[in-house]
Amino acid sequence: MPRTELTIRTDDGDAPATLHTPDGDGPWPGVLFYVDAGGVRAAMHDMAAHLAVLGYAVLVPDVYYRHGDWEPFDLATAFTDPDQRARLGDLMSSLTSEIVAVDAESYVTALLERPEVAGTAIGTTGYCMGGALSLRTAATQPERVAAAASFHGGNLASDAPDSPHRLADRIRATVYVAGAENDDSFPAEQFERLDQALSAAGLTYTLETYPAAHGFSVPDNPTHDDEAEQRHWDALQRLYGAALVG
Template sequence: MPTITDTITTPDGTCPVTLATPDGDGPWPGVVMYPDAGGRRPVFEEMAAKLAGFGYAVLLPDVYYRDGDWAPFDLNTAFSDPDERKRVMSMMSSITPDKMATDAGAFFDYLEARPEVSGSAFGTTGYCMGGRTSLMVAGRVPERVAAAMSFHGGGLAADDASSPHLLADQISAAVYVAGAENDGSFTTEQSETLDKALTDADVEHTIETYPAAHGFAVPDHDAVYDPDAAQRHWDAMKSFFGAKLG
């Protein structure tokens, strides 16, 4: 898929991005893909290109751009190595809901201005912390999000004031959430809490639990990547975005 490298100016600086598009002439619906805790890296550029092949202009941002030229993470060791765990947790926690919202506004403005992109409302999708961001953005910038997806996202219905489920009554997008079995970051109880919040707010939504581990969709996370679950997630994105973004 054709891919360009660019930067987007946000209230906090300059965010490097890639924009992957299908072959041929556009314009196409836009989607923002939020990476997992490992941040933007080659595997996510490949995933963005694959999603673009379904007929979308896919923006992949460096969500850690405020940290400058940060050293890449290896998710196979990032949480077991004490120093790397400290670094990744610090960088993850630095991306607050306010920063998610202001970044998203800049990302959506960029997409709306691109000749390759159609419309003024977009899709969001994300993995792990990016799955939380996807739902957070749907609640914080509702007029710009038509469809929001989350894959093995954590903290979606947490016991804290910044949990995305508390924004349910602000969400106008259709929502799809795929959790993982035995995932402490998104338990059965949390799934039920999220389902109730979205139902009470009359949000169109689907919540599923895949028989796989947290991280199932990302190929460079060797210990937990599950090809069957990953294919199911691609099928879900093709179907869901196809129905909600057109």
């Protein structure tokens, strides 16, 4: 599938990104793809290319661009090796809610300005850490995000004052959230809290739990699950097919 290397200008510098598109002539509906905590790597590009095959122009920004040429992670050891885990934690914690909002505006603008992209609103999707970024983007760019998805996203409805669920009344998108079984980052109480917030906001949404472990949709994650990954692709196709301009 065609892949274009891009640089997105933000308030804090230049963010490398890739745009993955279907074969043939566009334009196509745009999707902003938020990576998991491991950052941009081959597995994320492969997933974006898969989404492009389904008929979308998919933007994958390097959300850690402020850290320069950071060293990629191996998800097989990223959470068990103390040094890698500490480095990963530093990168993740640098993405404050304020920074995510600033970057989201730049990413969405860059995507909508591309000639390959159709319409005036996009979809978002995110994995692990990216699930929260997807929902935050829907909240901070409500007129320009028509569909927002999160897969095994963590801390979506925590006690934090800036928890994503507190932004539900700002979202206008159709929302799809898939959690994982026995996931400490998104336990049952957070599931219920998010459900209540989305319902109170009057949103059209789906909130469900897959019978799989955290990380189920990402191929290079040790907890990857083939059936759950396919289920997630099917869910995205339904979500975007109904909410985005063809």
